[in-house]
Amino acid sequence: MLKQIEGSQAVAEAIGLCRPEVICAYPITPQTHIVENLGQMVDKGQIDPCEYINVESEFAAMSVAIGASAAGARAYTATASQGLLFMAEAVYNASGLGLPIVMTIGNRAIGAPINIWNDHQDSLSMRDAGWIQLYAETNQEAVDLHIQAFRLAEELSVPVMVCVDGFILTHAYERVDIPEQAQVDAYLPPFSPRQMLDPANPVTIGAMVGPEAFMEVRYLAHYQQMQALGLIPELAEEFQQQFGRDSGGLVKPYRSADADTIVVALGSVNGTIKDVVDEMREQGVSIGSLSICTYRPFPRKAVRSALQHAKRIVVVEKSLAVGIGGIVATDVQMAVAGLHKPVHTVIAGLGGRPITRDSLRKLFHKADQGHLAHLQFLDLKHALVHEEIARMEGQRHSGPSAENILRGMGTIASQIR
Amino acid sequence: MSIQKPFAITLDKNTSLANHTGSWRSKRPVYVDRLPPCNATCPAGENIQNWLFHAESGNYEAAWRSLTENNPLPAIMGRVCYHPCEGACNRGQLDEAVGINAVERFLGDEALKQGWAFAKPVAESGKRVLVVGSGPAGLSAAYHLRRMGHGVTIVEAETAAGGMMRYGIPRYRLPRRVLDAEVQRIVDMGVELRLDTRVDDVLAMQAAEGFDAVFLGIGAGIAKRAYIPAGDASHITDAISVLHEVEEHPPLLGRKVVIYGGGNTAIDVARTAKRLGAEASIIVYRRTRDKMPAHDFEVKEALEEGVKMKWLSTITEADAGNITIEKMALDDKGFPQPTGEFETLAADSVVLALGQNVEQTLLEHIPGLELKWDSVQTDAVMMTSVAGVFAGGDMVAGGERTVTVSIGHGKKAARAIDAWMRGERYQPAPKHEPATFERLNTWYYADAAKTVRPVLDIIRRQSTFDEVVGGLDEGNAMYEARRCLSCGNCFECDNCYGVCPDSAVIKLGAGKRFAFNYDYCKGCGLCVEECPCGAIAVELEDK
Amino acid sequence: METTIKFYQTDTFTVGNRLLSEAERSVQAGMQRTNALNSGHRACQGCGEALGARFAVDAAMRATNNQLVACNATGCLEVFSTPYPESSWQLPWLHSLFGNAAAVATGVAAAMKVKGKQHIRVLAQGGDGGTTDIGFGCLSGMFERNDDVLYICYDNEAYMNTGVQRSSATPPAARTATTMPVGQHANGNVFGKGKSVPLIAMAHEIPYVATASVADLRDLEAKVTKAMSIHGARYIHIHVPCPLGWGADPAHTIKLARLAIESGLFPVFEAEHGEITGHRAIRAQVPVEDYLKLQKRFAHLFRAPKQVDVIAHLQAMADRNIRRFKLLEKFTSPTGGAAA
Structure with a gap:
């Protein structure tokens, strides 16, 4: 059913259709509307049976989900930003135990300084936590990915994060097609756990594993997650057949087959990028884009295949690995290793800084002209930064001048102007 | 639903049983039986703790049968014994000694009330023993010999049996109906009792009637002047x-x-x-x-x-x-x-x-009989210097002259006679090491004061020969029995079974006690420490 | 006849007793006890926690007819019972993290409810570190929501698994690896810090809070059984001596637990909805010295010159407990657990 609806509510309705049995709720902007809506749906009996638990922290939220999932219930929670970091230990634990929990991340920056707006620093900090990570480009895809996520998680017994850009998607009212319950039921069978806490078959879950088997356990976790690279396209294909929409999958190339420049990105910014690509194509620029929907496991082959004919690659990412640069870009570079193509890292939109078509257009033209630096900060207020750097150098670095000069050269070397 | 268990992080139950933690042990607990002070002290060699054990559960007949394995006269002993067992009782250091003597009397009286009889021997040995004197030593010897299937003839100079129990202990301490009944019960086993039969030349009588052995128990009936x-x-x-x-x-x-x-x-x-x-x-x-x-x-x-x-x-x-x-x-x-x-x-x-001396006429008729002063010298198993002639009770040298000691002599002599008639020498079983108070963990025993026996009021005691000390009723007897600490011997309190952090104690079921599972016992010693009655010892694992 | 005789050879202080009726015997006395924590685990010799855990979980299993799931915090109990490839547990058991056992249990209970399997009850358990410190937030949350979980803390008064470091349950004056009796810790752990989680649990006004000890099995079992008869959040705090961490003879584990009770240092009581409803009276009071002397963690108090003032301070703590919980007043708890 088509609805003009807030992204969070659309996601909540999708979750509801997936018949979650235990929902752990702890508020953190911008995820709040999702759990609030779910709470109301549970109260109204729209999700039944379901235990909706107001926990005391994100750490508890994930912990409650772990217990519920281990006991055979379909468990769901949502968080963002600091919340995800606060539950980090449990995030790793859920995947280590192979529990198919689904969690929505309303992507948001991480402090300090505290900031409630969107970027991808939070979910990317958990990229190695053993969870599958799916990034929604639109609210329609957010809805569809959640439905696929439960199926994926439960078939592989691996937890799945569905990453939805905070505010940009969560708080945006759009037209979204909410599937019917029967459709979802047909696609998503009831949870049949791989293992379960059951007095009739008592097992010990969560043993201590030493050096003699730990490597193997981790290898198997890796192996298991890599199975998703085969399963995700199948599920997307099946989804398309049943729901009539192309949602999910590993990657989504856009006008890239013959493009000299291919822009790579995660999440909602791909919408803006595609608009700019269309504009530039009309102007005759050979440009396309690649949206990475499945970031973990990283679809190395699909990315390489999509990028192999490009002359240059521009990764626009809403995250920063302080001390080196890009996070997504690093993975993309690995995917195209040996192809000898420049991979440009563009750090953009941190802490909610708008990524405008204008800025992107300028950026892409520069790239097209071969003038793009290796690492770029989109719309960085250089004057502000330089002023501050100067102040810092004047006040704080009282050491030998040679060192301060070297430090300055380092700044120059990283091309901050 | 079949569970596909993830590798390593999920384990099946009972898998730890593969880990034999017994290898950690440097010392091991072992169950032992130690000799409780009551048993050790009893001159009649009663297994007091064992018959209390049965009385504790209210099985008085079993208790009486256990008691009479050693002493055929419990109703008498329950009245006249000076109960050194109570003086030795470890409970005395905790509150008051267990009233063993009172429970014994209860069991003896209960047996008389219920008419419990001694079993007749299952087979006759064909051997015959002459017992001279029907005092406690003679009766005890006769009883034990009869139990072993031997023919027994008691000769008694007086007109009634009992020796000093009849002619030395006043009625107010030992009612004669009790004495008569307990004597009769022995006679009923098939013991011949010849009253009014004074024997001066016992060897002549032995030869004339063909007895295989002789037991002398004539007491010490001559007053010292x-x-x-x-x-x-x-x-x-x-x-x-x-x-x-x-x-x-x-x-x-x-x-x-x-x-x-x-x-x-x-x-x-x-x-x-x-x-x-x-x-x-x-x-x-x-x-x-x-x-x-x-x-x-x-x-x-x-x-x-x-x-x-x-x-x-x-x-x-x-x-x-x-x-x-x-x-x-x-x-x-x-x-x-x-x-x-x-x-x-x-x-x-x-x-x-x-004091009293031993009457010498009979002794003078036995050539080569070794005496000490007026008393007969015996060896450790009550045989005199004359082969085949045994003696016990007040007439033998050394030791206290009490009914209880005499009963003990009679028992020991009976065993020695039995062995002797088979051409062997009686070897008493080695005794367990003592169950001392220090070995107990008395925390586990409830505070329970001794039951006071009803005592006849003073006026009646001064004017009649009614029995002064009354018996316990059943409830009191059981209570008293249950005050027993079971020193040195497992009473199945389940403590070892319960306190083992490694579940390495196997409970074998009622009456069967426990066993250690040395595959898992780490040798911590908790069971030893927490055993109330000191029935677990520690041994070093040196091998 | 059996009914008129109130006094037994050994009363109910022992684990069992052949003279008692089946109903009066402890779970641990039964040949059919589940041995929830089975042999082959790797706890140290004389481990109080291993013992307490089997006592408690066996009782809970009997109370629930084995329809029980346990969630375990990281710690000694978890490590010694489940090193791959060997588990000692006989019930469905889940270990997640150090600080989240209460929340994981909440999740399990929620799952059971949503699955219509509310007859399957949930136990969470952890050591004092996992309970009073790192797991405290989740524990408080579980209490506040009144989730249907019995949380059992096995208190051995320090972080033993990591090598005997101080926790907020470590008693004053105790030596631990982080409160060595040197410098500012001249007398071991400082006075005036730490917390009583049982009292904090009571402040949540949850249906049931109790303390118990491995030295009083009947009381412990009665409390676990009672706890399992109640729905909602419940908390039992069990005192479990640690021979290794306390520097004590492994054979003295129960003796130490007993002396802790009898000195008043470990008050045994229970509370319902925030109100104290019963206590276990001291049977034969002993000075705290009797308890302290058997432990190397307090040995610095007895070396010349003897720390008389510190010992007096500990005695004052015991005396305060005695006054506060009325430990010298004969009072049989409603649970019937407190003997004599």
């Missing part, structure tokens, strides 16, 4: 005669009776004199009260009944109607020395209670 200058009219008699006469016709002792001596027999006579109507019954003893050989509780009961005591006194002269007493004083070594101070005391009669 002391020289007291006495006028013709003075009335001096001895305790044995008085107590014997009481049994047949009341002796005439007069209104004022003086008893000379400080033993239990002196007390018996003094209390008897009171019951015969004496106005004054006075015990004269040359030392102090705490030096009296009589048991303190008997002294106490006598004083309660109005018996008077003159300690540190000797009788120097006796005349018609009075005696002269010299005061004594204890010297540095605790011996009484005359002081030269004299005093006169009114006395219609003087009863000497100075």
Whole structure:
């Protein structure tokens, strides 16, 4: 059913259709509307049976989900930003135990300084936590990915994060097609756990594993997650057949087959990028884009295949690995290793800084002209930064001048102007 | 639903059983049986703790049967035994000793009430043993020999069986119906009892009737005399005669009776004199009260009944109607020395209670019989210097002359006779090491004071020969039995089974106790520490 | 006859007793006890926690007819019972993290409810570190929501698994690896810090809070059984001596637990909805010295010159407990657990 609806509510309705049995709720902007809506749906009996638990922290939220999932219930929670970091230990634990929990991340920056707006620093900090990570480009895809996520998680017994850009998607009212319950039921069978806490078959879950088997356990976790690279396209294909929409999958190339420049990105910014690509194509620029929907496991082959004919690659990412640069870009570079193509890292939109078509257009033209630096900060207020750097150098670095000069050269070397 | 368990992080139950933690152990606990002080002290060799164990659960017949494996006269012993077991009882260090004697009497009385009989031997051995004397030693020997299937003939010079139990212990301490019933129960096993049969030449009788062995148990029935200058009219008699006469016709002792001596027999006579109507019954003893050989509780009961005591006194002269007493004083070594101070005391009669000697006629007819003073010398298993002739009770040298000791002698002799008749020598089983108080963990025992036996009121005690000390009712008897700490022997409290952090104790079921599972026992010693009764020992794992 | 005799050879202080009726015997006395924590685990010799855990979980299993799931915090109990490839547990058991056992249990209980399997009850358990410190937030949350979980803390008064470091349950004056009796910790752990989670649990006004000890099995079992008869959040705090961490003879584990009770240092009581409803009276009071002397963690108090003032301070703590919980007043708890 088509609805003009807030992204969070659309996601909540999708979750509801997936018949979650235990929902752990702890508020953190911008995820709040999702759990609030779910709470109301549970109260109204729209999700039944379901235990909706107001926990005391994100750490508890994930912990409650772990217990519920281990006991055979379909468990769901949502968080963002600091919340995800606060539950980090449990995030790793859920995947280590192979529990198919689904969690929505309303992507948001991480402090300090505290900031409630969107970027991808939070979910990317958990990229190695053993969870599958799916990034929604639109609210329609957010809805569809959640439905696929439960199926994926439960078939592989691996937890799945569905990453939805905070505010940009969560708080945006759009037209979204909410599937019917029967459709979802047909696609998503009831949870049949791989293992379960059951007095009739008592097992010990969560043993201590030493050096003699730990490597193997981790290898198997890796192996298991890599199975998703085969399963995700199948599920997307099946989804398309049943729901009539192309949602999910590993990657989504856009006008890239013959493009000299291919822009790579995660999440909602791909919408803006595609608009700019269309504009530039009309102007005759050979440009396309690649949206990475499945970031973990990283679809190395699909990315390489999509990028192999490009002359240059521009990764626009809403995250920063302080001390080196890009996070997504690093993975993309690995995917195209040996192809000898420049991979440009563009750090953009941190802490909610708008990524405008204008800025992107300028950026892409520069790239097209071969003038793009290796690492770029989109719309960085250089004057502000330089002023501050100067102040810092004047006040704080009282050491030998040679060192301060070297430090300055380092700044120059990283091309901050 | 079949569970596909993830590798390593999910484990099946009971998998830790593959880890034999017993290899950590440097010392191991072992179950032991230790000898409880009551059993160790009992002259009759009763397994007191074992029969209390049955009484605790209310199975009185089992208790009685366990008791009578060693002692055939529980109703008697429950009255006349001086119960050294209670003096040794570890519970005495906790609150008060278990009233073993009272429970024994309850069981004995219960057996009489219920008419429980001894089993007849399953097979006859064909051997025959002559027992001389039907006192406790003779009866005990006869009983045990009969249990083993031997033919037994008891010869008794008196007109009734019982020896000193009949002619030395007053009725108020041992009612005759009790004595008669317990004797009869032994006779009912098929023991021949010939009364009014005095035997002087026992070897001749043995030869004439073809007995395979002889047991002598004639007691010590000759009163010791002391020289007291006495006028013709003075009335001096001895305790044995008085107590014997009481049994047949009341002796005439007069209104004022003086008893000379400080033993239990002196007390018996003094209390008897009171019951015969004496106005004054006075015990004269040359030392102090705490030096009296009589048991303190008997002294106490006598004083309660109005018996008077003159300690540190000797009788120097006796005349018609009075005696002269010299005061004594204890010297540095605790011996009484005359002081030269004299005093006169009114006395219609003087009863000497100075001990007894063994009657020698029978002994003189046994060539080569080794004596010590007037008593018969036996070896460790009660055989005299004459092969095949055994002896026990008051007539043998050494040890206390009590009913209980005699019963023990009879039992030991019976076993030795049995072995001897088979051409073997009896070897008593080695004893377990003692269950001392220090080995107990008394935390686990509830605080439980001893039951006080009902005591006949003083007025009735002074005028009748009714039994002074009553018995326990069933509830009290069980309560008393349950006060037993079971020192040194497992009473299945489940503590070891419960406190093992490694579940390495196997419970074998009621009556079967426990076993250690050394595959898992880490040797922590908790079970040893927490065993209430000290029935677990520690051994080093040296191998 | 059996009914008129109130006094037994050994009363109910022992684990069992052949003279008692089946109903009066402890779970641990039964041949059919589940041995929830089975042999082959790797706890140290004389481990109080291993013992307490089996006592408690066996009782809970009997109370629930084995329809029980346990969630375990990281710690000694978890490590010694489940090293791959060997588990000692006989019931469905889940270990997630150090600080989240209460929340994981909440999740399990929620799952059971949503699955219509509310007859399957949930136990969470952890050591004092996992309970009073790192797991405290989740524990408080579980209490506040009144989730249907029995949380059991096995208190051995320090972080033993990591090598005997101080926790907020470590008693004053105790030596631990982080409160060595040197410098500012001259007398071991400082006075005036730490917390009583049982009292904090009571402040949540949850249906049931109790303390118990491995030294009083009947009381412990009665409390676990009672706890399992109640729905909602419940908390039992069990004192479990640690021979290794306390520097004590492994054979003295129960003796120490007993002395802790009898000295008043470890008050045994229970509370319902925030109100104290019963206590276990001291049977034979002992000075705290009797308890302290058996432990090397307090040995610095007894070396010359003897720390008389510190010992007096500990005695004052015990005396305060005695006054506060009325430990010298004979009072049989409604649970019937407190013997004599």
